[in-house]
Amino acid sequence: MNDPWRRTNISPDTLKIDLKDYLMSDPHRPGEHAIYMPDLGGIWTLKPDTLFTSEWLSYMQKDCLVKVDLAQIFYRAPYYQHPGAHVDIDQEDNLYGGGLNWTIDPDDAQMVWYQTPEVDPEYTQRSHTDRNKEWPLDILTEVGRCTIGQEPTLVRTDIPHTVDMGANERWLVSVRFTWLKSWDDYLNKFNHWIDHEELA
Numbered sequence: 001m002n003d004p005w006r007r008t009n010i011s012p013d014t015l016k017i018d019l020k021d022y023l024m025s026d027p028h029r030p031g032e033h034a035i036y037m038p039d040l041g042g043i044w045t046l047k048p049d050t051l052f053t054s055e056w057l058s059y060m061q062k063d064c065l066v067k068v069d070l071a072q073i074f075y076r077a078p079y080y081q082h083p084g085a086h087v088d089i090d091q092e093d094n095l096y097g098g099g100l101n102w103t104i105d106p107d108d109a110q111m112v113w114y115q116t117p118e119v120d121p122e123y124t125q126r127s128h129t130d131r132n133k134e135w136p137l138d139i140l141t142e143v144g145r146c147t148i149g150q151e152p153t154l155v156r157t158d159i160p161h162t163v164d165m166g167a168n169e170r171w172l173v174s175v176r177f178t179w180l181k182s183w184d185d186y187l188n189k190f191n192h193w194i195d196h197e198e199l200a
Contacts, residue, residue, distance in 0.1 A: 003144055007151055010190075039077055060177075066177045072176070074170075076165055088131075091131070101172055113142070114135075122134050156183045
């Protein structure tokens, strides 16, 4: 299996709000909150024009020829380890192949991917836009890991994945795009912006 991530040269200088201040001022804001446990983590879904500058949204649409659909924000407390790994699915239970991810602050965690097992998953739904199939880590076989960090990185989400946390609090932006569904869709559409030297 090829690496389930790709570094890009897309700028992360995209946000028009202080993300942490915005979310922590009202972590249960209607329409955005999926889950929030202060000592463990949280997940929110934000509209593009709430989070991103109009210049960046225009750049993505006119230069990269993609339309930003939504942004999911993932928070994890230091050393918190979720016991499972999941795949992303849409409202019709179809696999959702990828996203463009980066962290707000320096990152000492690792995103970890696994082979999809031949075992029925558990279904989880934390909000209208956050649905997963999940398996316990102890039955999975690792196939790759990467520290995402502050460099926008394409990540594969249609095979089981999780995060091995370190000592740093972790706030991550995950951008999803209209019309891009499979991992191949992401690789093909962003081929010009992928750092191919890192793959050599």
